[in-house]
Amino acid sequence: MSQLEIQPDSHGTDHGHDHDHPDHLGHHWENSKQQFEAGKLGMWLFLATEVLLFGGLFVAYSVWRGNHPEIFQYGSQFLDTFWGALNTGVLLVSSMTMAMAVTFAARGNRKGIVICLVLTLMGAAGFMVIKYIEYSHKFHEGFLPGFSFYEEPSASHLWLPLEQEHDQDVAHSTLETEAHNTAFAHETTARDEMPLPPPTAEPSVVPAAGTGPEGLTTNELALETAEFAVFLPPSVIGNLENQGPELDFAEHHEPGEEPHLPHPLQDPDRPPNAQKFFTIYFLMTGLHGIHVIIGGFVILWLLLLTLRGRFSRGYYTPVDLGGLYWHIVDVIWIFLFPLFYLI
């Protein structure tokens, strides 16, 4: 059969390279361009799946916010716009350096790629550091998703301890690393005691009684049908009325922090289910953070490949595709930032 001879021939005429089937070219491709375009289309389809993956969370956000705008208005006060805006800036700049790396790659400037990738990597790391600062702050304050929200925070500067507080010093010694772990411990406790209603839910009903927009407490909302009611012993319901909060509110706060916000658990104006805000906040920023970390590893991998001299003007597909991934991380954040920090 003559096909076997024809094949390399047709390749040779196709593009005038001396190496007609370079290493990076899969055996089923005609040429680099075809492979590159396929890779690119594949990446874009993957990005579309990423958008839809986050899309689900955006739907959850919209529905919750649509139903309970007061929770979101209340909760977003506890986020620091400064850190959010700074993180937006960090991501935007790192997106630019990533795009620059692609341009350098297209021009075959290896040194340029390396510098830009290192800068991008620093952006990724910087973003995560800022995220860490924000998250650990939230943990200390007890702004946790779900039921953990109703745990007394171990170390909050917003928290004004009650007289039965076991250890005032612990409560006041703010922002200590060890307190971080306590926050996690609280979360685990809450989880273990999950079946409804958890004992830890009691603090939640205290301040909420009769104050929410609809005058509903957390627990009442659940009682749509009698079936739900069986989860809730009458003793708990009886308590709802009687336990009014008798607290002084935090007058003093750490310098440089948002002023005069009472801690949610001590705030009579806290809307019911205020934990919802932090639930969706941690879900969305957490998923985004995971993507940033993955993106960081992708960039690191690209950096190693670049240093090994894998890329040339003729082949830099991974840089281009990795860049696209990094940009989608940016795109998601561009939506997350106003949704949580601003409005």
Place this chain on the structure above:
Amino acid sequence: MSEHHDGHDSGGHAVSHKMLVITCIALLFLTGVTVWASKLDFNELQFPELNIIIAIGIAVVKVSIVGLIFMHLRWDRQFTAFVFVASFVLVGLFISFAMMDTKEYQPEVIQANSEQVQQMIDALPAAPKSEH
């Protein structure tokens, strides 16, 4: 292959550094604008949702800029842009149907929770606490 073309060797497009810097500055500027706009109070206009609309609008503009320039959509095949836009359209479709629905039934849910339910709870015998 077309080695002579700048960056077109494997089909990509090289965007000049100058353009990237300008884009980035524009994006940072828009970030500033969106922070500033969020502080505006539209309550007097009886239209507090305007804050949300402005914020989302600016975010859409920013994302379009990132897509068109950083992600090279401006120079890419139309189909690629189509895929990207389609994913957003689907999310929008999902959000709008889910919102439409929840806005319709949610008032009934809350209504059902009011006194009637409280009476039902009161009428219940000491319900067994779920064990764990």
Place this chain on the structure above:
Amino acid sequence: MTTLDTGQMQKPDLAPRDNYLTHTRGAWSWLFTLDHKRIGIMYLVCVLSAFFVAGIFALLVRTQLLTPEGTIMGQDDYNQAFTLHGAIMVFLVIIPSIPAALGNFVLPIMLGAKDVAFPRLNLFSFWLWVSGALFFVLALVSGGLDTGWTFYTPYSTDPNSAMGGMIPAVTGAFVLGFSSIFTGMNFIVTIHRLRPPGMTWFRMPLFLWGIYATAILQVMATPVLGITLALLAVERAFGIGIFNPELGGDPVLYQHFFWFYSHPAVYIMILPGMAIISDLIAVHSHRHIFGYKFIAYSSIAIALFSFLVWGHHMFTSGQSPLVNVIFSAITFSVAIPSAIKVFNWLATMYKGSISWNTPMLYAMGFIFIFTIGGLTGLHLGTLATDIHLHDTYFVVAHFHYVMMGSALIAMIGGLHHWWPKITGKMYNENWGRFAFALVFIGFNVTFFTQFMLGSQGMPRRYATYPADAGFQIYHVISSIGSYILAVGFFVTAGYLLQSMFGGRRAPANPWGGRSLEWQCSSPPPHDNFSETPTVGDCYDFSVLEWNEDEQGYVWRSDIPHPGEEEPGGH
């Protein structure tokens, strides 16, 4: 003039030369192969094994229902049995069956390509399927699950009612979702970038159109399943109240999430079936497909519509009347592209010279069953009747007519159609027809009675039923039908396996197909085509004729082979 040459062209292909089965040897060369054909075979074996397991669960369910008080299981075991039957069938069998198993094998060959666009991703996707399956096994051993395949909240999140297998099963479905996404991505890119010169979009075999539409759904809908299941797992593990109204969640939201994926998923299941049938009908009727563009566009239209109708699963679950009406109206419009296909298939058969081969029988069975399944869907899409029929056996019968009677029947038809290509052996045609009769009769006996059961009010998912409601006779008939169906499948498995050892050697083109997979030898060589084949109208069968020596179809001797025209001195 080129008679001899043509013969020469085909003959050497048939000579016992290197094929993909013999290219390399050893388990390792299979498990980590990048060859799309081998990956397709591995999918096929795994999917059929899962089909066997889920089928056993189905038989258990049917056996349980023989008597009103149940025969073999308690309530909880019954809940587990139907849940596992449904979850395995949907996530492990039907969704990957046609695209991942048959599609992987056939699609690149149809395109004259050497492989799919991303062979490594393809292999990864297969291993994701395997790990997803392992998660389901884990779910089975760690307490099972009893929520139904839909994992509805609050069953799935209430620690008191759901069982230990919940999180493994949800993880498994999540992983399987990504397997499906990667397969879809691979196919879209392959179809976009690896079409041979001359194969424009409207010269592609309709199988490719169907797979393409499916792939769009896989890519665009499955991520939402991913996030849904992730939320469900988080909810169950940490109890943060995402779907729990007590904590400010939205109870109907889970169903919105789930069906935003799962309605398109229904079309992920049926579109490839339609795709196969379009090709089977044309090839075995030896007649040019009627209304090619309509069938192609209707695939895309079904894919698009599928994103707009998810709410019709939720008419009775608290969805608002406004949205009910909108979804109901859009649901009816899905009937249009589906009907377009059915009419075009019938028009293709009209005046065709139909060969009564097993694949053709399955294709005709498909049309019959799908029509019933589709039309009963209209009853369910109508708001008023759905109130009566929702969650009854009518629904069970409806989706089995579509999922099983259509999607799986098409898969089995396709399997018979490409069996000679896959294994290089012909199965016994008479046994094939006999098994088809069993499957077809068994299926209709099983599920048609369920329409009657449902319309009389028998709810689905009940382990027992009142003895005096008159349900038992239907249940007994239905169970007998399911046993016939099972026998049909065992017979099928028997003669197909037998053919691998004792079957006649298959010619390159046993049915007279014109798409490219019939131009390479059976089984295909490792690289499919040593040179990119020439593309013609893949539904113009007039250029083929039966060759007694080959026991297959060859290029007609009086027409020059298009591949023969230019290389005068090869």
